[in-house]
Amino acid sequence: MSEPKIEGYKFKPGYSGMAADTASDQTMFKGVHWGKAMMWIFLLSDTFIFSCFLISYMKGRASTPVEWPNPSEVFALNAFGVPVPLLLIAIMTFVLITSSGTMALAVKYGYERNRKMCGWLILATALGGLTFVGMQAFEWSKLIHEGVRPWENPFGAPQFGSFFFMITGFHGTHVSIGVIFLFIYAYKTFAGHYDEGKRGWFTSMKGDYVEIEILGLYWHFVDLVWVFIFAFFYLW
C-alpha cells in the first residue's frame, strides 16, 4: 500500500513510527476523506448489530427443545420436478456478489471521471440489488405459503421462522436502503453533479466522486454480511 502524499509530513518507519503517525496532529488516518472514515466506523457499529443477531440466533437454536428444520429441505426449490437444495440461494448470492463487482468498477470509473461508465455501473449494481430483494421476497412468500411464520413453523422449531424472518428482513432492509441510494447516486452521476460539485439538496455540501466510494463501502459490507447469513442459515 502506498502512503498518501501529505504536504510537510513525512511518514516514519517501523511500529514506533506507526504509533507516531497515528498520534500526530490534524488527522489520525492521513489522507482519508471524512466521509470514508465515517462509513468505516458506522460499518463497525453495524457489524456489532449483525453479530448480536447471529449470536442470538446460535443461542436460540442451541436452546430450543424442538428440533431445528433441515435447511436443505426447507430451502429447496423444485426445478423441472426435482427438488434442488439451495438453488434460489445460490442464485441470490451470485447476483449479490456480482453487484459488488460492478460497484467496485463504478468506483474506479468514477475516479477516472468517466461519468457514463460510472453511471451505468451504479445502475447495474442497483438492479442487482433489486433482483436480490425480489428473489428474497419470492423466498419469503414461498416459506409463508408453506406455513412458516415468525411465530410458528410446520417443519420444526418456531424459532426458525422467528430468526429467519428477522435477520434476513434486517439484511434485506439494508439492501433496500442501499438500492435507493444507488438509484439516487446513479441519477446524480448522469446529471453530472459530481463533476461540477453541485450542492446536495439536503446537506448543501458539494458533491464529489468520493461519495460513490463511500456508498461502495456500504454495499460491499452488505454483501459480506450476506455471506455470513448464508453460511449460518443455509449451510448449518
Place this chain on the structure above:
Amino acid sequence: MSEDYNDNKTIQAQSSETISGEGGAGVTSDTDYVRPAEVADQDLYHGHSFITKWVFCQDAKVIGVQYFLLATFTGIIGLILSWLMRLQLGFPELAGFMTAEHYYQFVTMHGMIMVVYFLTALFLGGFGNYLIPLMVGARDMVFPYVNMVSFWMFFVAVGVLLASFFVPGGPTGSGWTLYPPQAILEGTPGSGMGIILMCVSLILFVAGFTMGGLNYLITVLQARTRGMTLMRMPLTVWGIFTATVLAMLAFPALLVSALMMSLDKLLGTSFFMPTILKAGEVLEYGGGTPILFQHLFWFFGHPEVYIVALPAFGIISDLISVHSRKNIFGYRMMVWAIVIIGALSFFVWAHHMYVSGMHPWFGFFFATTTLIIAVPTAMKVYNWILTLWRGNIRLNVVMLWCLGFIVTFVNGGITGIFLGNVTVDVPLSDTYFVIAHFHMVMGIAPLMVIMGAVYHWFPLVTGRMLSEKLGKWHFWFTFLGAYSIYFPMHYLGFIGVPRRYFEMYDSPYVTSAVGMNEFISTAAFIVGAAQFILIYNIVTSLKIGKPAGKNPWQANSLEWLTPTVPPEHGNWGDKLPVVHRWPYDFSVPGAKEDFITQTTPPSEVAETEVEKT
C-alpha cells in the same frame, strides 16, 4: 510527542533541557513552525432564518445546548418520579394515590430516563457537541447536517418515551432492565403499549445517537487543528471520545434486544419466552431463552456505565487542573486509564447476572475482570488527588463539585468492589445496597461533574458568570443531602431490605427501616428541591450575571481562545488556531502568568520550563 511532525526542524525552546540563559537564546526562525493544514477549511452551511439558526440548526454548539436542555427536561421528570417513589417509601400514608403498579412504573421510567435519556444524552450530546469542535480546534462537527438529525431523532425518542405515560396501561413497569418474560406478560404494568413504546423509543435513541456518535469520533480523529496531536487533547475530549467508541459498540446490543422483544410482543415470536404456565394454562410462547436477553442487555448495560463515567472522568480532570492551577498529574496515564477502562468494560457484563444461575467459573471470570477495572480507576483517583496536592487551589464552586465528585466516586467505587465479588454479591443482590452503590458511583458522582461543568462552562456559553453564592448553597445542599440519601441505604441493604418493593408489609426489619426510610425521603425532597437553586441561578444569571469576559478561569484549552465569547458559528473567525502545547501548562516556572495557552508559540515562552508535549 514533539517529534510527531516537523522532524527536520529544530524546536530548541520547547524543551526544558534546552533553556540557555537569557534573551530567548535558542529561538530560531523555525521555533514556532507548525506544518500546514492537510485538509481544506470546512465548508459550512450558515443559517439565515430563525428556524435554521435556532431550531433545525447545524451548528454543533446550538445542538449541544439543545441536547442539554432536552436532557435536563427529561432528567427533571426523572427527578419528580424519584420524589414520588420516595414519598411512597417514606410516607405511604401521604401517597394514597399511588398503587403498586404506579410504583413499578415510576421505578422503571426513573431508571431508564436517568441512565439513557438524561446522563448519556447530556454528556455525549450536550457536552460532546459543544466542546469537541471547540477543544480540538475545528469549525464544527464534520457532518453538521447529520448532527442536526441526531438531535431531532433524540427529540422524537423522548417524545415516544413520554407518550407512554398517556397510553392505556401506562408506561412499562418491568424495571429499567426490562427483563422478559415478565416485561411483556399480562400482570406487569404497561405490558401492552408501554413496553412497545419503550422499545421503539430506545431504537430511535440508538439510531439518533449513532449519527451523533459518528460525528464526535470523526471530528476527534480527522478534524483536529494544526498542532493538535492526540496527546495534546484535553482529557475531556479523550473521555467523550472513548465513551462514544463504547456507545457505538454497545448500543447495537440494546437495539437488537429491543427489536427482538418488540417482536415477541407484537408478532408473538418466542426469542426470549420459555414455555409458561399461567393460571394452569400453557401460553402460546415456548422454546425461547430469557437469559439471552440478559446477556444482550448487559453487554450494552455495562459499557453504558462507562459511557456515563468516562466523560465525567475526562471533564473532572480538566476542571481540577484548571482550578488548582497545576498540570494534570500523569496525563498519559490518565489517557491510557480511560482507554483501558473502556476496553475492559466489554468483558464484565455478566457481573450483573451472578444470581441468574451461572456456572461458577463463569462468575469467577467476570469477577476477575470486574476487579481488574479497579486498577486503572484507582490510578485515576490517585492522579486527581496528586493534581490537587500542593496546587494553588481556588476553592470556588467548581472546585467544590470536583472535591465532592472524588469523595463520592471513591465511596461508590469501594462498594463496587464488594459487589464485584460473587460471594458477596449474592446475598447483597437486589437489596438497597445495590441501589446505594450505583447511585453513588454512576448517579451522584457524574451528576457532580455535570454541575461542576455547568458552573465552569456557563461563562463560555452565555458570556456571564453564575452566582458563586447561590452555587455554594446548591453544592452543600446537594452534597450533604445526597450522602444523607445514599449512606443509610447501604445499611438498609445490609439488613436485607429488598429493592423494588412497593412497601415492607409486616416484615421483621420494618421497625428499623421505617425511620430510616422517612429520613431518606425527607433528604430526597430537599436535595431535589435544591436543584431548583441551580435553575434559578441560571435563569437570573443569564440577565444579571457578572459579564465573564474572555477566559474568566485563565484556562489554557482552545474553547476559551475563540475570537468572540461566546463563540460564533464557525468558532474561529478567519483563522483556525495553531496549537503548540498541551492544555495543562499551569504555574510554569519562569512564566509571566500562571498559565500558558495552547496557542502560545514556543518563542514567547522560551525561558520557561514548559513540559515537552
